[in-house]
Amino acid sequence: MGTFKIEGGHKLKGSITPQGAKNEALQILCAVLLTPEKVVISNIPDIVDVNKLINLLENFGVKIQKNGQGSYTFQADDVNLEYLESERFKVDGSGLRGSIMIVGPLLARFGKGYIPKPGGDKIGRRRLDTHFEGFMKLGAKFRFNKEDHFYGVEAKTLKGAYMLLDEASVTGTANIVMAAVLAEGKTTIYNAACEPYLQQLCKMLNRMGAKITGVGSNMLHIEGVKELGGTSHRMLPDMIEIGSWIGLAAMTKSELTIKGVSWDDLGVIPSVFRKLGITVERQGDDIHIPEHKDGYNVQSFIDGSILTISDAPWPGFTPDLLSIILVVATQANGSLLIHQKMFESRLFFVDKLIDMGAKIILCDPHRATVIGHDFKSDLQATTMTSPDIRAGVSLLIAALSAKGTSTIHNIEQIDRGYERIDERLQAIGAKIIRVD
Known part of the structure; x- marks a missing residue:
């Protein structure tokens, strides 16, 4: 200690x-899983929580190259989905609150996303209902293993839907947005979080080819696309x-x-x-x-x-x-x-x-x-x-x-x-x- x-x-x-912003980094880094192309991110803070997430992405098989202080190139063109169901993932994923935001990108691109009960600060209840209720409205099936505290969602195809979030959760909104960008049809998220870091995520996804409007407001409209490309992004x-x-x-x-x-x-x-x-x-x-x-x-x-x-x-x-x-x-x-x-x-x-x-x-x-x-x-x-x-x-x-x-x-x-x-x-x- x-x-x-x-x-x-x-x-x-x-x-x-x-x-660079910690809370933005945890969202942006998870978004690299949405594309097989290269994503360059700069002004990444060199802190424990962010480094844990980078290590988690590396364990998934994401290719990571350090370009300089705070700058990395990520390429998720050969993702190892077997890691998702490994004992090691149960340990790695539970050590970081931000790991919950890998679920949306994995569900959108590969049809399944799992996560052990995430860790983080002991500052009170921080429920995950908003995340999974959003995924289910997009057509995903939810499962929960009480013994291992292991959450999962699966879907052959996600379909756009209207949803009114029960709380304006920043991580919940980010997760649902990352799932919806590759869903079929239009998704509307009302009572969406509108923090600058969420706006940054939406702007980055739009540069990757997503179609998100209403950025900065509490109502987001997302027209699903078939695939996303690479981009570069700088943290606030x-x-x-x-x-x-x-x-x-x-x-x-x-x-x-x-x-x-x-x-x-x-x-x-x-x-x-x-x-x-x-x-x-x-x-x-x-x-x-x-x-x-x-x-x-x-x-x-x-x-x-x-x-x-x-x-x-x-x-x-x-x-x-x-x-x-x-x-x-x-x-x-x-x-x-x-x-x-x-x-x-x-x-x-x-x-x-x-x-x-x-x-x-x-x-x-x-x-x-x-x-x-x-x-x-x-x-x-x-x-x-x-x-x-x-x-x-x-x-x-x-x-x-x-x-x-x-x-x-x-x-x-x-x-x-x-x-x-x-x-x-x-x-x-x-x-x-x-x-x-």
Whole structure:
């Protein structure tokens, strides 16, 4: 188990470039299974979850060539379907939440797709019903082996259909779209997710020869085609990492520039941080966070009631950044109510912040009230364990702002979503070392 040792209380300075988007990568990489032709993908983040998926594709027989840092060529012209029913696949597939998105492409191109119950963060229930209900509406037969927790869908031919999704699931929408592009006839998906990463997938599939309209809306129309060709694609910068760096700059009273953020794809993220009183300046396609010498003041609603920040499907605020907002609020001037609607276990890391001296009331599994210190009282260093990717980074930000030296165990969780985070933080002045 890896560990970070962090000496907090130091101001940071300089610029940092966000990695490619993790959540986009997990979709885009699965899409290479839809064609026998070459697909070139760049700005792929070098993180544990993405590398696991690349290894999974390699085990399927996908030819993979590394072109340079973050750039790969994939060719799925000789896919080994026997691997799908092997004991090794049951182990490999269960270690990664994103592995669920291989099912749609395999079903569309080869008539069958199987997956063991996927792993991932323990942040609450993350059901798969939306995926498989969509496949069944396209004509697939579903089966589930309770003993092995093994899911499967099979179909000789997929046929287009109208469907109203029970939830605007990003991975569910992506999976159904990848199945529908090779189905016979027209598919309409209503209540579809419309996140920028899903838009990126649809744009890439259209370049491969798919016929998808309504991209960016919650109603997608897909005219099935017989085959798809190759293409090239570049990942967006990771909006969750961008939000993390905004929070880090504010908490450490540092002046930071975040390079190449793709402003038009950030949605409400900048405005939510501004509600906490954080200055978020646009400089071309960069974000500049000046030094907050006098702290930052939380706004209230116009009727004077406490500001509430909650998550929602896009274009609402992403749930992945609520942990960051919560940590940043611990040193704000004012109070804030965090309402985590989508996952019921994501706020359970707040006990670690309370141990550091934060004033937080966990109201229930979904809500926490934060009373900011306004930097009049420092957080205190402590020893803690990272429970998941986003909580882990939130604790890291807290440690970098705290007085003393903190220890964070189980940093493999952080490595799942953040590329070489210790090296990149060291480059802007952070006192952080990795200990095996």
